[in-house]
Amino acid sequence: MTSPAGPPPTGGGDGEQQRLKLLAVTACPTGIAHTYMAAEKLALAAESRGIDMKVETQGSIGAENVLDDNDVKHADGVIVAADKDVDLSRFAGKRVLTVGVDEGIRHPEQLIERVLSAPVHAGGGAPTAPAAGGGKERSVGYKALMNGVSYMIPFVVVGGLLIAISLSIGGHTDPSGGLVIPKDSFWMDVNNVGVIGFTLMVPILSGYIAYAIGDRPALVPGMIGGWIANTGELYDSKAGAGFIGAIVTGFLAGYLVLWIKKVKVPKFVQPIMPIIVIPIVATTALGLFFIYVIGKPISWVFEHLTDWLSGMTGTSAILLGAILGLMIAFDMGGPVNKTAFLFGAGLIATGNQTVMGMCAAAIPVMPLGQGLATLIRKRLYTEQERETGFAALFMGCFGISEGAIPFAAARPTQVIPANMLGGAVAGAIAGVAGVEDAVPHGGPIVAVLGAVSGVPMFFVAVVIGSAVTALVTVALVDLSERRRRGEALGGVGAPVGPEPALVGVGAGAPGGGDVVAERTGRTAEPVGASVSSEEAVAPGSTGPAPAEEAGVDGVLSGYLTRQTVQVELGAGDKESAIREMGELLARTGRVADVEELVACALRREAQGTTGLGDDIAIPHAKTDAVTEPVVGFARSAEGVEWGSPDGTKARLVFMIAVPEAAAGDEHLRILALLSRKLTDVGFRERLLAASDADTLLGVLREVG
DSSP states (O other): OEEOOOSOOOSSOSSSOOOOEEEEEEEOSSOSHHHHHHHHHHHHHHHHTTOEEEEEEEETTEEESOOOHHHHHTOSEEEEEESSOBOOGGGTTSBEEEEOHHHHHHOHHHHHHHHTTOOEEOSSOOOBOOOTTSSOOOOHHHHHHHHHHHHHHHHHHHHHHHHHHHHHHHOEEOTTSSEEOOTTSHHHHHHHHHHHHHHHHHHHHHHHHHHHHHOGGGHHHHHHHHHHHHOGGGGTOSSOOHHHHHHHHHHHHHHHHHHHHTSOOOTTTGGGIIIIIHHHHHHHHHHHHIIIIIIHHHHHHHHHHHHHHHTTTTSOHHHHHHHHHHHHHHHSSSHHHHHHHHHHHHHHTTTOOHHHHHHHHHTTHHHHHHHHHHHHTGGGSOHHHHHHHHHHHHHHHTTOGGGGHHHHHHSHHHHHHHHHHHHHHHHHHHHHHTOEESSSOOSHHHHHTTOEESHHHHHHHHHHHHHHHHHHHHHHHHHHHHHHHHHHHTTSOOOOOOEEEEEESSSOOOOSOOOOOOOOSSOOOOTTOOOOSOOSSOTTOOSOOOGGGTTTTOBTTTTBOGGGEESOOOOSSHHHHHHHHHHHHHTTTOBSOHHHHHHHHHHHHHHSOOEEETTEEOOEEEOTTBSSOEEEEEEEEEEEOOOOTTOOOEEEEEEEEEOTTOOSSHHHHHHHHHHHHTTOHHHHHHHHHOOSHHHHHHHHGGGO
């Protein structure tokens, strides 16, 4: 992707002595404060050296100050300070230095010096993650997996919900077996559209994992590899390899493409490498490798697994039910799941319907359990994950186990064991109760349609299994989050949070911690505008100020007022400081649940520290624990350890909270404006030197 280069190119190309011209891109996957702080630091460092610099910011409100072709043409170098994937293809032929966003905040001067000797970007490279030595971040493999998951989720939701709707309205049990929809009916057409969504789900997962690693040339082999993995007929397997096989093909395709790119070819072949040679070679090699090398063993293993299960029909019903439940829950529609399902379905014709009853009870446990987990502990999940959780609950009711795949792909070490435990419990209960299922389908829908005998115990099995899955998932995810938070507080550096945030295999899953503005219905003031009159509620009061006076003596569009300014922060650690700030915001009467606000802000910290360096921290939360947007500020004389990239303690702490349903980008712009102003050393010194709250508020008006 890159190659060593000679002396720095000149910006103008006309032979005259000119000012050096540099470009930069800053981006962070959660919050926007780091994005704008890095941009401002780089711009100031360049200005102090007489260097022209244009910085593109890729914050949560989208790309701003976008670099155009003319900018790139005349640039002498490009600094990419980002903790998420940035497409470098437009910088082909230019010196490109890639680092973490924290490096842009901490060492902008060094980056400007380093970019002049950086390697020249060769073009056709993948969107890149930060180089080592930048801000702490997830591994390339994790980001690639999350990228695939984020693109897969819409296919899971759309396909699953359409299938569920068509079954619930147009389906019925058939005496010959099965839950059927009349072939020529409208609902069969709806079902077919949903099946297409499910069919595309696995190739999409594989393709965008590959894309995140190897860029566009990897997309075709990744998707075709995923299709092959999911189509067992190609390698004599009834079940196929499912989403686990797609993860394997995605990584194989991505790294295979990266390896092919390193092969030196004649110059005349280079232009067709990314669009013809690499996709064809990688697709052919991967496809044949999966069919002849991986596929055959998969087929052999699951044929013998079926034979083994057949030999267990006379054993304890509890043991058989637990084993079938474990298999059903392991890969949710994958080969292990389908082996158990086909085993149960095949015995229906012989008159043995109890085995299918065990499978039917386990089938809905995974989506129901994961959906329930997002309701039990909302703070552990992003907004997108909670929305996916609602869809999973609906799919679970109709026996669509694939509804849990996004959760399993994003957190396999927590979710898959929880799924298997819940599935085993449900299968065992159904087995000991002698539940029977006359159709090859599962979930509450088959009981509602009359295909299940022993309906009460069937629902007991489903409910208990789902509860076990939900509780174990919450416990394991919470333990993981606490461990990550402990590492961040211990100074190791906070990792970038899941984006499910995913995860975008290209990584764009929307994350949960970013502050978004609410349209309050009143006439908006310009960002940073200050208003002048007295507040009706005295400092320390817990009652809300009258609407017409809420912005009195306030700044940042009236969201930060005298009421939410505190001269001295008493807390000595981050969690206590956030709690104290939450209570400060509660003075306005805009906080309905302080505990939930604090929990949401702490969850955001677990995803990545909001300590920006230079003695600054800006914790923020998006939660229905607040009824209106509100901003608070407090100082700490001793400073609070916040895990800031430059190692400084937070002495200037701002806290921003907005409702879950907030819309628009006003607050993001306020946060950007605040971050930029805080790069001014004099402004920070005036905040630290202010003697009382009124003086502090006067200094804060400079933000506008």
